[in-house]
Amino acid sequence: MAILRPSITTGPDHNISDVPSVVIQRLPLYVRVLAYFEGNEYEMVSSEQLAGRLQMTPAQIRKDLSYFGKFGKQGRGYNVKRLAAELRRILGLDRSWNACLVGVGRLGRAIISYPGFQPEGFRVVAAFDADSALIGSEVGELKVDPLGDIPVKVRRLNIRIGIVAVPAQHAQGVIDRLVDAGIRAILNYAPIAAQVPPNVRVANIDPVLGLQSMTYYLKNARG
Amino acid sequence: MAILRPSITTGPDHNISDVPSVVIQRLPLYVRVLAYFEGNEYEMVSSEQLAGRLQMTPAQIRKDLSYFGKFGKQGRGYNVKRLAAELRRILGLDRSWNACLVGVGRLGRAIISYPGFQPEGFRVVAAFDADSALIGSEVGELKVDPLGDIPVKVRRLNIRIGIVAVPAQHAQGVIDRLVDAGIRAILNYAPIAAQVPPNVRVANIDPVLGLQSMTYYLKNARG
DNA sequence: GTTTGTGAATTCCTTCACAGCT
């Protein structure tokens, strides 16, 4: 039984710590479900309750948390606020992160106006495009800069994350530029398997892949 | 080393066949990379060549394909066109699939105009919203219908896929309605872990989760 | 009584390595 989580790629074999990356990818889910319990005025939750809302087993949640410490109390469960704060700290979500967007076409503009990033501490502070007709124009609150400005802007604005929303045939080139500029985390909307060095992470957003594997089950379904 | 693939959820333990779902989720990647080789006029490719472009091992590709048959020739590799066609057939991509969109806010409208679905055979043929101010309006080429029309439209238009683009707090309710109407595959853009029966698949699209696990590595990076 | 944290057991997935075909 798989669970809601994004797919993260890196270059050839690279795990910065000994915590399995599949565990790291589940932590944001725990943060999110803890926020739900916090909103519903729970003070304590058990691994059973957390698991129930995520369709996972309680053991998996406990095992995952055990990589980082002991956050619960036997017989009582976890303090919702404290566990949420600990996980946010572990994930680096106790601060904000600057990102830049490359590609301000239709998809890029939708990403800029996506309201889900800001409340989680992710700020898009620069936008780039290769199309000279777009350069200098305003998108949201941002002025569109040429790709050549990536290195300077990344340095000046302390940008750590690149968001790639360019056509497939330009995506690898853009990713290379971002990596050259020192970016180590890329949110990639282009339908390619990006080639990156081992110390760079790529999270791929690709609705078509999801649809294409679901049709297998639709086709073979018995009602 | 993880690889580009979406996360697919179902209800409690359910694998329609004995092919691991992780394998099913990789097949669309193979289809895509085969299209690349086809575009570059390759007639044959080896598992080594395919693996290279996907940052996987050749053995994994061969093993994955072996669940479905013998598509290669020793000493020569795979015929690009034939393997692509076989995989498309296996995945059910040799036909088109109708989908409906629920939620025509900013995100929903971006999804409707997303150009990636159509060429892969996915057609959004109906749109629904709860907001009576939107009902009856035109979005793209579609008229927006009320949620109550879901069952009828799903039946009449042979809709097999639901795309959910409503706010988190309404998502579970919408998903329940889709499931009641007979939908068995859901592309979910809402940031929730949907609860569905075992025979329903959910592919989650959630850029924030991706960012939130990458920050772990950014925080702990050594340059 | 309840629930955690964790070694041990199990299941699942990937890689190896080579026989067999072209």
Added chain:
DNA sequence: AGCTGTGAAGGAATTCACAAAC
């Protein structure tokens, strides 16, 4: 010589099950 297909081996991730804590 080159590459597939696959059983066997190895590795990774999940689940079990229970002692310890509350």
